[in-house]
Amino acid sequence: xxxxxxxxxxxxxxxxxxxxxxxxxxxxxxxxxxxxxxxxxxxxxxxxxxxxxxxxxxxxxxxxxxxxxxxxxxxxxxxxxxxxxxxxxxxxxxxxxxxxxxxxxxxxxxxxxxxxxxxxxxxxxxxxxxxxxxxxxxxxxxxxxxxxxxxxxxxxxxxxxxxxxxxxxxxxxxxxxxxxxxxxxxxxxxxxxxxxxxxxxxxxxxxxxxxxxxxxxxxxxxxxxxxxxxxxxxxxxxxxxxxxxxxxxxxxxxxxxxxxxxxxxxxxxxxxxxxxxxxxxxxxxxxx
Amino acid sequence: xxxxxxxxxxxxxxxxxxxxxxxxxxxxxxxxxxxxxxxxxxxxxxxxxxxxxxxxxxxxxxxxxxxxxxxxxxxxxxxxxxxxxxxxxxxxxxxxxxxxxxxxxxxxxxxxxxxxxxxxxxxxxxxxxxxxxxxxxxxxxxxxxxxxxxxxxxxxxxxxxxxxxxxxxxxxxxxxxxxxxxxxxxxxxxxxxxxxxxxxxxxxxxxxxxxxxxxxxxxxxxxxxxxxxxxxxxxxxxxxxxxxxxxxxxxxxxxxxxxxxxx
Numbered sequence: 001x002x003x004x005x006x007x008x009x010x011x012x013x014x015x016x017x018x019x020x021x022x023x024x025x026x027x028x029x030x031x032x033x034x035x036x037x038x039x040x041x042x043x044x045x046x047x048x049x050x051x052x053x054x055x056x057x058x059x060x061x062x063x064x065x066x067x068x069x070x071x072x073x074x075x076x077x078x079x080x081x082x083x084x085x086x087x088x089x090x091x092x093x094x095x096x097x098x099x100x101x102x103x104x105x106x107x108x109x110x111x112x113x114x115x116x117x118x119x120x121x122x123x124x125x126x127x128x129x130x131x132x133x134x135x136x137x138x139x140x141x142x143x144x145x146x147x148x149x150x151x152x153x154x155x156x157x158x159x160x161x162x163x164x165x166x167x168x169x170x171x172x173x174x175x176x177x178x179x180x181x182x183x184x185x186x187x188x189x190x191x192x193x194x195x196x197x198x199x200x201x202x203x204x205x206x207x208x209x210x211x212x213x214x215x216x217x218x219x220x221x222x223x224x225x226x227x228x229x230x231x232x233x234x235x236x237x238x239x240x241x242x243x244x245x246x247x248x249x250x251x252x253x254x255x256x257x258x259x260x261x262x263x264x265x266x267x268x269x270x271x272x273x274x275x276x277x278x279x280x281x282x283x284x285x286x287x288x
Numbered sequence: 289x290x291x292x293x294x295x296x297x298x299x300x301x302x303x304x305x306x307x308x309x310x311x312x313x314x315x316x317x318x319x320x321x322x323x324x325x326x327x328x329x330x331x332x333x334x335x336x337x338x339x340x341x342x343x344x345x346x347x348x349x350x351x352x353x354x355x356x357x358x359x360x361x362x363x364x365x366x367x368x369x370x371x372x373x374x375x376x377x378x379x380x381x382x383x384x385x386x387x388x389x390x391x392x393x394x395x396x397x398x399x400x401x402x403x404x405x406x407x408x409x410x411x412x413x414x415x416x417x418x419x420x421x422x423x424x425x426x427x428x429x430x431x432x433x434x435x436x437x438x439x440x441x442x443x444x445x446x447x448x449x450x451x452x453x454x455x456x457x458x459x460x461x462x463x464x465x466x467x468x469x470x471x472x473x474x475x476x477x478x479x480x481x482x483x484x485x486x487x488x489x490x491x492x493x494x495x496x497x498x499x500x501x502x503x504x505x506x507x508x509x510x511x512x513x514x515x516x517x518x519x520x521x522x523x524x525x526x527x528x529x530x531x532x533x534x535x536x537x538x539x540x541x542x543x544x545x546x547x548x549x550x551x
Contacts, residue, residue, distance in 0.1 A: 147381075
């Protein structure tokens with residue numbers, strides 16, 4: 001009786017601490033996985049500078065990512081412009097500022113919505129495709145076969161995909177901007193009767209090149225992240241069809257979350273460089 | 289370990305292509321290889337038999353330079369693999385070929401591109417030369433280039449995929465071919481064809497072959513030297529008779545089950 005009392009006490013303490021232990025395990029798992037992705041990224045970066053340069057593979061993936069997601073990017077961009085234009089109109093009408101619907105919509109699109117939503121579309125379509133393709137190659141030993149033929153799988157499979165995604169995302173982002181602009185124009189001019197000249201002039205003068213650069217820089221990072229995470233997940237797929245499916249799902253989820261976290265971090269980092277001259281010079285001086 | 293006094297390797301006067309000494313490997317607490325000693329003469333076929341999870345594949349991965357041992361020596365063609373760094377290992381792998389269980393052909397490429405792939409990666413020759421070499425390799429394994437060149441792996445039967453896998457494995461004219469359970473899941477006729485292909489690669493190309501298998505009939509058919517691995521140790525080595533007369537209980541049980549199945 002006396003011996004079992006301390007054991008019961010320890011057991012109940014462990015039960016009490018179980019949620020803390022669970023959180024600890026999750027945190028360690030997250031840090032370990034994050035570290036592995038970083039190492040995978042490092043290996044990819046090193047292989048990027050080694051020959052032979054696989055132009056054919058690079059263009060093939062550019063085509064797959066670019067043309068593969070083109071329609072859905074135009075579609076998403078158009079409707080985002082349309083709905084964002086509508087919401088902006090509803091809000092701006094309260095102040096009689098309907099003519100500013102163009103620049104307001106385009107600012108939101110160029111800086112934030114275009115890279116984030118383009119990234120999400122590419123993650124959903126191309127990212128899942130990359131994870132599935134590489135996952136299937138892993139479980140059918142095709143990646144091992146590459147290694148046995150003295151060909152680096154990272155050099156052959158990952159580098160062209162990462163470079164192609166980094167290059168294609170800004171183009172897709174620009175197309176999203178264009179489609180969004182058409183949507184906002186239709187909403188402002190065709191539906192709400194804003195004068196076309198005023199709409200265009202306000203948009204032209206309301207936007208600066210850095211607004212677009214911010215979106216394009218984000219798109220480059222998102223492209224790299226999506227391809228890297230998707231390739232990593234595919235590379236580490238296990239256990240047949242179920243494992244490949246899981247890898248594709250995880251690739252999309254992790255890429256999407258990374259895009260949302262990344263867009264905040266990049267915005268914080270970029271603002272002093274891109275907009276410093278606008279904000280810090282033109283802020284009204286408050287105080288005595 | 290039952291040492292049959294003089295191993296086949298020692299009886300053979302051919303120079304040794306592979307020499308493995310006291311190879312040990314553990315994964316965590318589990319010791320998978322417990323001091324493997326192995327000698328394989330040039331131009332011979334060595335079959336490593338054993339049940340699932342006994343260490344056959346791990347041994348093969350060591351020979352391919354895909355795993356590093358905890359201790360021991362692996363000398364292939366005069367080179368010690370253990371201290372080799374990545375770049376040297378890449379060079380070493382150009383001298384060996386591996387035939388995977390399911391072929392591991394690239395399903396995004398047609399048959400021609402599959403066989404041409406290692407040549408395009410490592411040989412600095414013109415596309416015409418590559419075409420000639422690919423067709424030669426395909427013909428070596430009784431494949432008609434005009435018929436299969438433009439087909440994709442999914443359009444071929446299991447036996448034909450094995451032939452293409454072999455043609456790709458010998459594309460760079462390796463000294464050593466590693467086979468990972470080449471007859472598993474095949475019907476008896478295709479199994480016999482694969483056996484013939486292994487013997488063909490030996491006689492036509494002079495390649496040394498290491499085959500891991502649990503198909504005893506096939507092993508007896510093709511092997512110059514047989515090894516039986518049990519729990520990370522070689523329990524018997526030699527010729528067919530040495531395996532059949534081995535008193536080790538696991539080998540005995542293994543053979544008994546095989547006999548019952550074939551009755």
